[in-house]
Amino acid sequence: MGYVDEVIEMVVEKNPAQPEFHQAVKEVLNSLRPVVDANEEAYRRDAILERIVNPDRAFIFRVPWVDDKGQVQVNTGYRVQFNNAIGPYKGGLRLHPSVNLGIIKFLGFEQVFKNSLTGLPMGGGKGGSDFDPKGKSDREIMAFCQSFMTELYKYIGADVDVPAGDIGVGAREIGFMFGTYKKIRGVFEGVLTGKGLTYGGSLARTEATGYGLLYIVEEMLKCHGDDIKGKTVIVSGAGNVAIYAIEKAWQLGAKPVTAADSTGWVYDPDGIDLAALKEIKEVRRERLREYPKYRPNAEYHDGRGVWTVKADIALPCATQNELNLDDAKALVANGVKVVAEGANMPTTADATDYLMEHGVIFLPGKAANAGGVSVSGLEMSQNSERLHWTFEEVDTQLKGIMTGIYHNIDAAARKYGYEGNYVAGANIAGFEKVVEAMIAQGVV
Numbered sequence: 271m272g273y274v275d276e277v278i279e280m281v282v283e284k285n286p287a288q289p290e291f292h293q294a295v296k297e298v299l300n301s302l303r304p305v306v307d308a309n310e311e312a313y314r315r316d317a318i319l320e321r322i323v324n325p326d327r328a329f330i331f332r333v334p335w336v337d338d339k340g341q342v343q344v345n346t347g348y349r350v351q352f353n354n355a356i357g358p359y360k361g362g363l364r365l366h367p368s369v370n371l372g373i374i375k376f377l378g379f380e381q382v383f384k385n386s387l388t389g390l391p392m393g394g395g396k397g398g399s400d401f402d403p404k405g406k407s408d409r410e411i412m413a414f415c416q417s418f419m420t421e422l423y424k425y426i427g428a429d430v431d432v433p434a435g436d437i438g439v440g441a442r443e444i445g446f447m448f449g450t451y452k453k454i455r456g457v458f459e460g461v462l463t464g465k466g467l468t469y470g471g472s473l474a475r476t477e478a479t480g481y482g483l484l485y486i487v488e489e490m491l492k493c494h495g496d497d498i499k500g501k502t503v504i505v506s507g508a509g510n511v512a513i514y515a516i517e518k519a520w521q522l523g524a525k526p527v528t529a530a531d532s533t534g535w536v537y538d539p540d541g542i543d544l545a546a547l548k549e550i551k552e553v554r555r556e557r558l559r560e561y562p563k564y565r566p567n568a569e570y571h572d573g574r575g576v577w578t579v580k581a582d583i584a585l586p587c588a589t590q591n592e593l594n595l596d597d598a599k600a601l602v603a604n605g606v607k608v609v610a611e612g613a614n615m616p617t618t619a620d621a622t623d624y625l626m627e628h629g630v631i632f633l634p635g636k637a638a639n640a641g642g643v644s645v646s647g648l649e650m651s652q653n654s655e656r657l658h659w660t661f662e663e664v665d666t667q668l669k670g671i672m673t674g675i676y677h678n679i680d681a682a683a684r685k686y687g688y689e690g691n692y693v694a695g696a697n698i699a700g701f702e703k704v705v706e707a708m709i710a711q712g713v714v
Contacts, residue, residue, distance in 0.1 A: 274302065287372065290372050301693055305698055323379070325375065325378060326354065328350045329350075329351075332347070333417050345400055347399045349395065349396075350374045356391055358429055358430055358432055361643070363436055363443075377614055380615065383697060384643060397422070401438075411443060415447045416446060427461055432650060445465070448461070464649075473664050474645055478668055479639050479641045481669075482639070482672045483612045485518075487585075490676050497523075500525075503582070504577065505584075506577075506587055506588045507529070509551070511612045513544075528576045528579055529547060529576075530558065531557060533559065540568075546564035578600050580605060587613050590615045592613070593609075594618050598617075598621035602625065608632075609625055614635050622634075622693065637692060640671070641671075644671045648667055648668075682698040
């Protein structure tokens with residue numbers, strides 16, 4: 271049995287009931303085989319793979335809070351600090367009922383390589399809770415966030431671990447957490463990113479993941495002798511990433527025609543009305559079933575089905591494993607040429623394989639959705655310098671980072687005989703930088 275297979279077997283055995291973590295490790299390590307084979311003796315001696323698949327540490331803690339009826343509720347909080355070889359731990363906080371240790375470990379593991387690809391000095395981490403913010407009042411959200419931070423503050427800091435937002439964590443939640451951290455520690459520092467603009471936040475952070483997704487797709491198409499203008503785009507999700515992917519798609523001359531939330535999806539043949547979508551999701555916080563009230567020609571469907579629409583480009587921007595093998599077959603049958611992941615690992619492993627086997631250009635999330643953490647890194651820089659950059663300055667840097675990521679993963683894929691395989695290219699490019707730093711720092 272080879273070194274890669276031994277480590278994959280070890281991960282599965284030692285981390286039972288964590289299928290998402292297993293999936294992420296298998297995807298990365300399998301694509302690293304040529305790199306590992308070329309350095310197997312040294313990597314075995316230094317236990318590089320064992321060290322990179324085991325987080326530096328993981329914290330699990332109780333989060334008690336009081337709801338509006340006076341009832342005490344209890345949730346579980348997590349923070350996994352995975353690898354800080356190239357910089358402070360960096361990764362979002364997710365609030366969703368599906369959160370468990372395995373999900374946080376998968377996200378933290380992915381974050382190590384994603385952050386490496388940005389070229390910024392950031393390690394990988396992730397955190398969150400099984401708390402569900404949907405249907406909660408602002409006071410209940412504040413009560414949870416304050417309780418959550420009374421434990422989390424012990425493990426984070428501007429030069430130690432800098433959390434950000436993720437699913438269920440926006441500017442409101444970051445504000446409540448930051449206020450609690452500041453009160454407990456008595457310091458004003460850039461310990462969280464995604465902050466409000468009045469207290470250290472960065473312009474373009476809200477738009478960053480969606481904008482960055484379209485920037486890397488645009489660059490990839492350009493390098494393939496194609497153009498994003500005139501392309502039909504299907505998008506899943508109706509949150510932050512999806513909304514701003516739709517916005518940038520329009521700006522670049524493409525036509526986004528779908529959006530989806532947890533209850534259903536909409537198809538608008540004339541293109542998604544961005545103002546209506548923002549009104550429904552960002553202002554009223556309602557379900558997409560309201561969309562046809564704004565656009566009578568649009569179709570609303572309960573359940574899944576967004577991937578059955580004929581298009582040129584598909585952008586999964588909702589959550590992990592949302593695009594399965596049947597969906598992949600539908601995309602291929604409908605002529606989709608590009609799939610770029612706006613969410614973290616939204617495509618199942620067999621669906622990814624099917625898409626690539628049938629000639630679909632596939633951009634994995636650790637490259638394609640790195641825009642969010644890139645601007646988080648730029649927010650850290652602004653906080654450290656006590657500066658505030660313009661939207662144009664941040665957006666220009668974001669575009670430069672995303673186009674740079676494309677060329678890095680393309681070069682890494684070509685170097686090891688994987689031309690056109692951007693999954694392998696992203697994993698290899700991210701891995702090589704982290705491993706070089708790990709080796710330089712010794713066995714720690």
